[in-house]
Amino acid sequence: MEEQKIISAETERDASGNLTITIAGRLDYETVPAIWKQCLAALKTTTHQVTLNAEKIDYCDSAGFAFLDLLREKYENNFNLEKLSPSLQQLRQALRNQINCGEPHMRQIKKIPLTNIKIFIVHIQKNIYDNITFLGMVAYQSMQSLKNLKGLRWRDFGMALEDVGPKALPIIVLCGLLIGIISTFQSAAPMGRFGAQIYIINLVGLGLVREMGPLITAILLAGRTASSFAAEIGTMKINQEIDALITMGLSPIKFLAIPRILATAMMTPILNIFLILSGLIGCAIVMKSLGFNYYIYLHQLDVALRLKDFIGGTVKAFFFGLVIASIGCMRGLKTKIGPSAVGYSTTQAVVSSLIMIIIVDGIFAYIYYTLGI
Amino acid sequence: MPIDAIIRVQHLSAQYDDLLVLHDISFDVSPGEIFMVVGGSGIGKTTLLNHMIGLLHPSAGHVFIAGDDIITANDIERTRILKKIGVMYQNGALFGSMNLLENVALPLEELTKLPPQAIQRIARSKLEMVGLSDFCDYMPAEISGGMRKRAAIARAMVLDPKILFLDEPSSGLDPITSAQLDLLIQNLSKMLGITFFIVSHDLSSINAIADRVIMLHEGKIIASGKPETLRQDCDSVLVRKFFKREA
Ligand SMILES: Nc1ncnc2c1ncn2[C@@H]1O[C@H](COP(=O)(O)OP(=O)(O)OP(=O)(O)O)[C@@H](O)[C@H]1O
Numbered sequence: 001m002e003e004q005k006i007i008s009a010e011t012e013r014d015a016s017g018n019l020t021i022t023i024a025g026r027l028d029y030e031t032v033p034a035i036w037k038q039c040l041a042a043l044k045t046t047t048h049q050v051t052l053n054a055e056k057i058d059y060c061d062s063a064g065f066a067f068l069d070l071l072r073e074k075y076e077n078n079f080n081l082e083k084l085s086p087s088l089q090q091l092r093q094a095l096r097n098q099i100n101c102g103e104p105h106m107r108q109i110k111k112i113p114l115t116n117i118k119i120f121i122v123h124i125q126k127n128i129y130d131n132i133t134f135l136g137m138v139a140y141q142s143m144q145s146l147k148n149l150k151g152l153r154w155r156d157f158g159m160a161l162e163d164v165g166p167k168a169l170p171i172i173v174l175c176g177l178l179i180g181i182i183s184t185f186q187s188a189a190p191m192g193r194f195g196a197q198i199y200i201i202n203l204v205g206l207g208l209v210r211e212m213g214p215l216i217t218a219i220l221l222a223g224r225t226a227s228s229f230a231a232e233i234g235t236m237k238i239n240q241e242i243d244a245l246i247t248m249g250l251s252p253i254k255f256l257a258i259p260r261i262l263a264t265a266m267m268t269p270i271l272n273i274f275l276i277l278s279g280l281i282g283c284a285i286v287m288k289s290l291g292f293n294y295y296i297y298l299h300q301l302d303v304a305l306r307l308k309d310f311i312g313g314t315v316k317a318f319f320f321g322l323v324i325a326s327i328g329c330m331r332g333l334k335t336k337i338g339p340s341a342v343g344y345s346t347t348q349a350v351v352s353s354l355i356m357i358i359i360v361d362g363i364f365a366y367i368y369y370t371l372g373i
Numbered sequence: 374m375p376i377d378a379i380i381r382v383q384h385l386s387a388q389y390d391d392l393l394v395l396h397d398i399s400f401d402v403s404p405g406e407i408f409m410v411v412g413g414s415g416i417g418k419t420t421l422l423n424h425m426i427g428l429l430h431p432s433a434g435h436v437f438i439a440g441d442d443i444i445t446a447n448d449i450e451r452t453r454i455l456k457k458i459g460v461m462y463q464n465g466a467l468f469g470s471m472n473l474l475e476n477v478a479l480p481l482e483e484l485t486k487l488p489p490q491a492i493q494r495i496a497r498s499k500l501e502m503v504g505l506s507d508f509c510d511y512m513p514a515e516i517s518g519g520m521r522k523r524a525a526i527a528r529a530m531v532l533d534p535k536i537l538f539l540d541e542p543s544s545g546l547d548p549i550t551s552a553q554l555d556l557l558i559q560n561l562s563k564m565l566g567i568t569f570f571i572v573s574h575d576l577s578s579i580n581a582i583a584d585r586v587i588m589l590h591e592g593k594i595i596a597s598g599k600p601e602t603l604r605q606d607c608d609s610v611l612v613r614k615f616f617k618r619e620a
C-alpha cells in the first residue's frame with residue numbers, strides 16, 4: 001500500500017486570544033504550502049501568543065524549518081515552539097551549519113530616508129551636472145588636442161574614422177536611396193492632382209538637403225556609432241582599463257573620447273552628403289519613371305537648391321556628430337559595475353543621443369529661422 | 374612628516390553608498406619595504422588599494438605618497454604623484470585592443486619624449502623580465518590568465534616607479550612561476566629599492582617575501598607585523614588560523 005502523506009494542522013484558540021497550532025505528520029516541500037495557508041488564515045484574527053506544538057511532526061525538511069523560522073520572525077517572543085523532537089532539532093542544526101569563510105560583517109550606514117521623488121530629483125540634478133562637466137572637459141580637451149596635434153592619438157583617430165565613416169556607408173546609402181524613392185513616390189499622386197509633379201523635385205531635394213539628410217544620418221549614427229562607443233568604452237571600464245589609464249596619469253577623455261569625437265564630427269557631414277546624394281538619385285529614378293528626364297531633373301534641382309541650404313545642413317550634421325559621439329563616450333565612461341552595466345550604457349547612449357538630436361535640431365531650426373537661412 | 378615613511382595612511386575610512394568598508398585605518402610603509410595586505414575575500418583590500426592610488430575618494434582620512442597627500446591633490450599634483458607609482462590590477466586591466474608590447478610601451482609613449490626605438494627596447498626588456506619576451510605581439514585575449522598578470526606587472530614597472538602596487542599578483546599562477554615572481558619582487562626591492570604594496574592571499578609568498586603584513590578584518594587592521602610573528606604568537610585566533618591555513 002502506498003504510504004499516505006499525512007499532514008494535519010489543528011488550530012485552537014483560548015479565551016485570551018492565544019493560539020495553539022498542533023501539526024502532525026510530515027512538514028516538507030509538498031505539505032508546507034497548505035499548512036502555511038491554513039495558519040495564515042487562523043492568524044488573521046489578533047493573536048497574542050502563538051504556540052506550535054511540534055510533538056507529532058515526524059519529518060521536517062528545509063521548507064518546514066523555513067516555515068517555523070518565518071513564524072518565529074513574525075511573532076518574535078510571542079512564538080513558542082514546543083516539543084520538537086531531538087532528532088529534528090539536530091537536523092535543524094545541521095541545515096543551519098554554514099561554512100564561515102570570514103565573510104565581511106561590514107557595517108551598514110544608516111541611510112537618510114529619502115522619498116522617491118527626492119531621489120529622482122537628486123538623480124536628475126546629478127545627471128545634468130555630470131553632463132555639463134563632461135561637455136566642458138570635452139571642449140577643453142578638444143581645444144588642447146587641436147592646438148597640439150602631436151598629442152592626439154592618431155591611430156585611434158584613424159580607426160574611429162574608418163569605423164564611423166566607410167563602414168557605415170552601405171547602410172547610409174541604402175537608407176538615402178529608400179527615402180528618396182519613397183518620398184518621391186508618395187508625393188507623386190497628390191502633386192499630380194494639381195499638375196505640379198515637377199515640384200516634387202523641389203520638395204524632396206530641399207527636404208533632403210536641409211532636414212532629412214542630417215537627421216537620418218544622425219539617427220543612423222546614434223544607433224550605430226553612439227552605441228558602439230558606449231559598449232566599447234564601457235567594457236574597458238568594467239575591465240578596469242580606465243582605472244589603469246587614470247593611474248598612469250592619462251586622461252581617459254583625452255585618450256579615448258577625443259579621437260572618437262573628432263572622427264565622428266568630421267565624418268558625419270561626409271556621410272550626410274552621401275545620404276543626400278543617394279536620396280537624390282532615388283528621387284531621380286522615380287521622376288524618370290514619371291516622365292521627367294535627367295536634364296529637367298537637374299535643372300529643376302539647380303533652381304530649387306541654394307548653397308546656403310547645403311551649408312546649413314552640413315553645419316547641422318557636424319554638430320549632430322559631435323553630440324552623438326560625446327554622448328556615446330560619456331555613457332561608456334560612466335558605466336557602472338556589474339554584468340548588465342554595459343548593456344544599460346549602450347541603451348542609454350542611443351536614447352540620450354536621439355533626445356539630444358531632437359533638441360539640437362530644434363535649436364538649429366530656431367537659429368536658421370532668425371538668420372533667414 | 375618623517376622621511377622614513379614613503380606611504381603613510383592616516384585615519385582612512387571608506388564606504389560604498391551605505392556600506393562602510395574601511396574604518397579609521399592608519400599605517401606607514403617604509404621605503405624599500407615589501408608590505409603586504411591580507412584578509413578574507415571581500416574584506417576591502419582592493420578598496421584600500423584603490424583609495425591609496427587616488428581612484429576613489431575616502432569619506433575621511435589622508436594618504437601620503439612620498440610626502441604628498443594624494444587625496445587633497447589637484448589634477449596636476451595628482452598626475453605628478455601618480456608618476457611615482459605603478460599599479461597592477463587584480464584582473465590585469467591590459468588594454469584589449471593593443472598587443473602586449475604596445476600595452477607596456479603605452480606609458481612611455483604618452484608620458485615621455487623618448488624616441489620610438491628606445492621605447493621598444495625598454496618595453497621589450499620589461500616583458501623579458503617577466504618571461505614574456507616571446508609574446509610581444511600577442512593580444513591580451515590570446516594569452517593565459519597568469520601571463521596576463523605578468524604582462525600587467527611589466528606594464529606597471531615600465532616607468533621605473535618608486536612604489537609598486539600589486540593586487541593579488543600571484544593568484545592564478547602555478548607555484549613555480551609564483552616563486553619566480555616572488556624572486557623578481559625581492560630583487561627589485563633589494564636592488565632598485567622599490568617599495569611594494571601587495572595585496573595577496575598566497576601564504577607561501579607572504580611567508581617568503583613579506584617584510585611586514587597587515588591583516589584587515591571588519592574594516593579594521595587586526596594584526597600587523599612579520600609573518601612569522603603573526604603565525605606564532607598573535608593573540609587573535611583568526612589571524613593564527615589564517616596564517617596556519619586552518620578552517
Ligand atoms: N564599486 C563597488 N560598489 C559597491 N560595493 C563595492 C564596490 N566594490 C566593492 N564593493 C564591496 O566592498 C567590499 C570590499 O570589496 P573589495 O573588492 O575591496 O574586497 P577584496 O578584499 O579586494 O576581496 P578579494 O580578495 O575577493 O579581491 C565587498 O563587500 C564588496 O561587495
Ligand SMILES: [Mg+2]
Nearest residue numbers: 418419420463
Ligand atoms: Mg580584491
